[in-house]
Amino acid sequence: MKLADLQTPSLVVERSLLEQNLDVMAQALPGRRLRPHVKAFKTTALARLMAERGHTGFTCATIREVEGMAAAGLGEDLLLANEVLDARRLGAVAATGARVTLAVDSDTTVEAAAAGGVREVVIDVNVGLPRCGCDPDDAGRLADLARSKGLEVRGVMGYEGHVMLVEDPADKLRQTQECMEKLLKASADVGGDLVSAGGTGTYRENTWATEIQAGSYCLMDTAYAAAGLPFAQALTVLARVISTSPQGWAVADLGLKSLGMDHGNPTVPGGLVWFCSDEHTTFSPADDGVFAVGDLVRAQPAHVDPTIALHERMHLVEGDEVLETWPVDLRGW
Amino acid sequence: MKLADLQTPSLVVERSLLEQNLDVMAQALPGRRLRPHVKAFKTTALARLMAERGHTGFTCATIREVEGMAAAGLGEDLLLANEVLDARRLGAVAATGARVTLAVDSDTTVEAAAAGGVREVVIDVNVGLPRCGCDPDDAGRLADLARSKGLEVRGVMGYEGHVMLVEDPADKLRQTQECMEKLLKASADVGGDLVSAGGTGTYRENTWATEIQAGSYCLMDTAYAAAGLPFAQALTVLARVISTSPQGWAVADLGLKSLGMDHGNPTVPGGLVWFCSDEHTTFSPADDGVFAVGDLVRAQPAHVDPTIALHERMHLVEGDEVLETWPVDLRGW
Numbered sequence: 001m002k003l004a005d006l007q008t009p010s011l012v013v014e015r016s017l018l019e020q021n022l023d024v025m026a027q028a029l030p031g032r033r034l035r036p037h038v039k040a041f042k043t044t045a046l047a048r049l050m051a052e053r054g055h056t057g058f059t060c061a062t063i064r065e066v067e068g069m070a071a072a073g074l075g076e077d078l079l080l081a082n083e084v085l086d087a088r089r090l091g092a093v094a095a096t097g098a099r100v101t102l103a104v105d106s107d108t109t110v111e112a113a114a115a116g117g118v119r120e121v122v123i124d125v126n127v128g129l130p131r132c133g134c135d136p137d138d139a140g141r142l143a144d145l146a147r148s149k150g151l152e153v154r155g156v157m158g159y160e161g162h163v164m165l166v167e168d169p170a171d172k173l174r175q176t177q178e179c180m181e182k183l184l185k186a187s188a189d190v191g192g193d194l195v196s197a198g199g200t201g202t203y204r205e206n207t208w209a210t211e212i213q214a215g216s217y218c219l220m221d222t223a224y225a226a227a228g229l230p231f232a233q234a235l236t237v238l239a240r241v242i243s244t245s246p247q248g249w250a251v252a253d254l255g256l257k258s259l260g261m262d263h264g265n266p267t268v269p270g271g272l273v274w275f276c277s278d279e280h281t282t283f284s285p286a287d288d289g290v291f292a293v294g295d296l297v298r299a300q301p302a303h304v305d306p307t308i309a310l311h312e313r314m315h316l317v318e319g320d321e322v323l324e325t326w327p328v329d330l331r332g333w
Numbered sequence: 334m335k336l337a338d339l340q341t342p343s344l345v346v347e348r349s350l351l352e353q354n355l356d357v358m359a360q361a362l363p364g365r366r367l368r369p370h371v372k373a374f375k376t377t378a379l380a381r382l383m384a385e386r387g388h389t390g391f392t393c394a395t396i397r398e399v400e401g402m403a404a405a406g407l408g409e410d411l412l413l414a415n416e417v418l419d420a421r422r423l424g425a426v427a428a429t430g431a432r433v434t435l436a437v438d439s440d441t442t443v444e445a446a447a448a449g450g451v452r453e454v455v456i457d458v459n460v461g462l463p464r465c466g467c468d469p470d471d472a473g474r475l476a477d478l479a480r481s482k483g484l485e486v487r488g489v490m491g492y493e494g495h496v497m498l499v500e501d502p503a504d505k506l507r508q509t510q511e512c513m514e515k516l517l518k519a520s521a522d523v524g525g526d527l528v529s530a531g532g533t534g535t536y537r538e539n540t541w542a543t544e545i546q547a548g549s550y551c552l553m554d555t556a557y558a559a560a561g562l563p564f565a566q567a568l569t570v571l572a573r574v575i576s577t578s579p580q581g582w583a584v585a586d587l588g589l590k591s592l593g594m595d596h597g598n599p600t601v602p603g604g605l606v607w608f609c610s611d612e613h614t615t616f617s618p619a620d621d622g623v624f625a626v627g628d629l630v631r632a633q634p635a636h637v638d639p640t641i642a643l644h645e646r647m648h649l650v651e652g653d654e655v656l657e658t659w660p661v662d663l664r665g666w
Contacts, residue, residue: 007666039611061612082586082612083575085627105576108626130607130615132576132584161610242416243438243465251465253415256639258666261595262609274463276595277494278372278638279394279415282463293441294418305611306589309643312665332645333340333591 001322004296008240009258011307011314012298013219015323017234018049018316021218024230026053029203029212035059035079035196040215040305042330043314044072050218051076059196059213063089068330070098077101079196081157081213083109083124083132084116091117101154105134110142114149121151122194125186127158127179136182140189155194158183159213164201165227173205180208200224200231221304223263235314236298237266237307239281241291248284250291254299255279260306266299334655337629341573342591344640344647345631346552348656350567351382351649354551357563359386362536362545368392368412368529373548373638375663376647377405383551384409392529392546396422401663403431410434412529414490414546416442416457416465417449424450434487438467443475447482454484455527458519460491460512469515473522488527491516492546497534498560506538513541533557533564554637556596568647569631570599570640572614574624581617583624587632588612593639599632 003012025034031054038047039061047058047069057077060066066078067089075098080090083105094100094117103124104110113121123142126133134142143153160179166172180197187195198212201224206212216224219235239254252268255276259266265273271283271291281299285291301307308314309331316324336345358367364387371380372394380391380402390410393399399411400422408431413423416438427433427450436457437443446454456475459466467475476486493512499505513530520528531545534557539545549557552568572587585601588609592599598606604616604624614632618624634640641647642664649657 009666083584084586085573085575106626109575126578130578130580130582131610131613135579240418242418242442245459245463246468247463249463251416253417256593256595256636257642260589261593261639262589277464280464293439303589306594309590333342 003238003317003320003322006238006315006322008238009254010238011311011328012236012238013314013316014234015316015318017232018218021220021231021234022049022053025203025214025217026055030054032057033211035211035213037061037081037199037213037215038065038069038330041219042308042328043326044068044074044329045326046218047074048072057211059215062333064332065330066090066100067093070096072329075099079103079122079157081124081159081196085109085112087112087116087118094119103132103157104142104146105132107142107145110146110149110151113146114151119152120154121146122154122157122192122196123186123190125156125158125183127160127182127197129159129161131159131161133158136186139186143190153190153192155192155196156183156187156190157194157196158186159197159199160202160206161199164199165223172202176202176205177208180206184208200229201227216304219304221263221307222267222300222302233300235304236300239297239299241293241295241297244291244293249274249282250285252281252283252297252299253279254281258307258310259301260303260310262306263302266301268297268299271297336571336650336653336655339571339648339655341571342587343571344644344661345569345571346647346649347567348649348651350565351551354553354564354567355382355386358536358547358550359388363387365390366544368544368546370394370414370532370546370548371398371402371663374552375641375661376659377401377407377662378659379551380407381405390544392548395666397665398663399423399433400426403429405662408432412436412455412490414457414492414529418442418445420445420449420451427452436465436490437475437479438465439475440478443479443482443484446479447484452485453487454479455487455490455525455529456519456523458489458491458516460493460515460530462492462494464492464494466491469519472519476523486523486525488525488529489516489520489523490527490529491519492530492532493535493539494532497532498556505535509535509538510541513539517541533562534560549637552637554596554640555600555633555635566633568637569633572630572632574626574628574630577624577626582607582615583618585614585616585630585632586612587614591640591643592634593636593643595639596635599634601630601632
C-alpha cells in the first residue's frame with residue numbers, strides 16, 4: 001500500500017526516524033535505566049519495539065494502558081504513575097500474573113491500592129510541579145502506612161515536569177538536581193530500590209533517578225523538537241488539500257479532531273498555518289510554494305500525546321510505502 | 334447506576350438540560366428548517382432525539398459520520414458539508430438506500446463525487462470564512478459541470494463560521510446578512526431548493542438560509558455559553574479529585590486527553606484552573622471552597638466538539654442517577 005492510498009487524516013510514522021530515536025535512547029539509557037512511558041504513543045506494537053531493545057518495564061498513565069499492555073504480553077513490570085481511587089481493575093490485572101505497581105500519594109490512595117488487590121506501590125513525591133505527589137517529608141509515613149496494609153513498597157517516583165522545556169542547559173541541570181534532591185531525601189525515608197523520575201526533556205540531566213520515564217522521544221513533536229534533543233520528528237499527520245482559494249489560501253483535511261491543540265497549531269511544511277477548525281486547517285503557501293487540491297501534506301503536530309489519543313491507528317511508512325498499520329490500542333480509560 | 338459509580342473521566346449529559354435545548358431549538362427552527370450537525374456530538378442516540386423532534390435531515394463533517402448515521406437508520410437525508418477527494422465510501426452508503434448529498438467546491442471535487450457514485454451534491458460557496466467553498470461567481474459554472482457529470486445539484490451551502498461568536502448583536506446580524514447575500518447570489522446561479530448555512534451562533538440571525546446547520550446547541554460549551562444563547566451547558570466531564578496539596582491546590586483526573594483544548598482550559602465549578610496535563614487538571618479552590626481526595630468534579634469543557642471526539646461513550650444522567658450510556662459511535666474518519 002502507498003501513502004496516497006491512506007484515508008486522511010491519518011497518523012504516519014517514518015520507520016527510519018522511529019528506529020533511530022529508539023536506538024539513540026537505548027544507547028543512552030539501556031535496559032531498565034529506561035521505563036518508557038506508553039502514554040506518549042498508546043500503541044502496544046510500538047511498545048514491543050522498545051521491549052525488544054531491552055526496556056521491559058513500562059510506565060502507564062491510565063488503568064486502560066495497564067490493562068492493554070498486560071493483555072499484549074508486555075506486563076513484566078508495569079508502573080501506573082498516577083493516583084487512582086478504585087484499583088480493582090488493576091488488582092484484576094495483577095491476578096492474571098502481570099506485575100502491577102501503583103503510585104500512591106495519600107492515605108486514601110494507599111487504602112484504594114490495598115482494597116483493590118494491588119500488591120506493590122511506589123510513593124509519589126511532589127518535587128516541584130504543582131500536580132500529584134506527597135510532600136517529601138510525608139513520604140516515609142505513607143510508606144509505613146502502605147506496609148501496614150500489606151503492600152510492598154518498591155520505592156519512590158517524582159516527576160520534574162516543569163523542567164522538561166527549560167531552555168538554558170545549566171538552568172535545566174540545576175533545577176533537575178534540586179528536584180531529585182527532594183526525591184532522594186524521600187527515598188531515604190521510604191526505602192526500596194526504585195527512584196523513578198524524568199522524561200524526554202531531562203533524560204540526559206537526570207542522573208539521580210534509577211530509571212527514566214520518557215515516552216515522547218520515540219515520535220517527538222514540534223514542542224520537544226525545539227528543545228535541542230537528539231531525536232527526530234517521526235510522527236506526522238497525513239492530510240490532503242481539499243480546497244484552494246484564488247486569494248491564496250489552501251485547506252487540508254486535518255483539524256481540532258485529529259490534532260492535540262494545547263501546544264498550538266500544527267506545522268505544515270511549505271505552509272504558514274492560519275487556523276484550525278474541527279476537520280480543517282487553513283494555511284497559505286510559504287515563499288513561492290503552490291498547493292493544489294489533492295496534494296498530500298504531512299503536518300507536524302505541536303503535541304504528540306493528545307494527537308495520538310484522537311486516532312484509532314497509526315501507519316508505519318518508509319517514504320511512500322506503507323509497511324504496517326498498528327492499532328492505537330491503549331486509548332480511553 | 335449512580336454518578337459516583339462511573340469511571341472517570343467520563344462525559345456526562347444532564348437529561349433535563351439536553352431536552353430543554355432540543356425543545357428550544359425545535360420550536361425556533363422546526364422540522365427541516367434545522368439540519369442538525371452531528372459533528373458536535375458524534376452520537377447516533379442523540380441524533381435520534383433530534384429526529385424524533387422532526388429534524389430528519391442531518392449535516393455531517395466526515396465520511397464516517399455519514400456511514401454511522403446511515404447504519405443507525407438515520408439516513409433519510411445526510412449532507413456531508415465538506416469536500417472529499419475519494420467519494421467511493423459515500424457512493425457505497427448511497428447504494429444502500431440512504432440519501433447522501435456531498436459538498437463540492439472545485440472541478441476536482443465534482444469529479445470525485447461523480448466517480449465515487451454519489452448522486453447528489455450542493456455547491457459549497459465561500460461566504461467570508463477563509464476555508465472551503467468556491468468563489469460565489471464560480472458557483473453557477475460548477476453546478477453546470479456537476480450536472481454535465483450526471484449529478485443532481487440540490488442547491489448551495491456556505492458557512493459563516495467567522496460570525497458565530499461576534500458579540501454585538503447588530504454587528505452579528507449585519508455580517509450574517511452580508512454573507513448570505515453572497516450565498517443567495519450563488520443560489521440564483523446554481524438553482525435547486527437548498528440554501529444551507531448557519532450554526533448555533535447565528536441560528537436566530539440567519540433568516541436567509543432555508544436550513545440551519547447547528548449542532549453545538551444541544552450540549553453547549555463555555556465558549557458558546559458566553560454568547561448569550563438560550564441554551565444550557567448540558568455536557569460536563571466528570572472527574573475525581575485524586576490528589577490535594579498542603580499548599581492548597583487540588584488535582585482532578587481529567588486533562589488534555591479528555592478535553593478539547595483549542596478554546597482553552599475547562600471550567601471547574603468552585604475552582605480556579607491552573608493548567609491541564611495529559612491526564613490531570615490542577616486547580617485551586619475559589620473563595621472558601623475545600624476539595625478532598627475522592628470528590629467528584631463536573632468540569633465544563635471550553636469546546637464541546639473536540640472534547641466529545643476523545644471519548645468512547647457519554648452517560649445521560651439526571652442528577653446523581655445514570656439513566657443511559659450511549660456510544661460515541663461516529664468518531665474517526
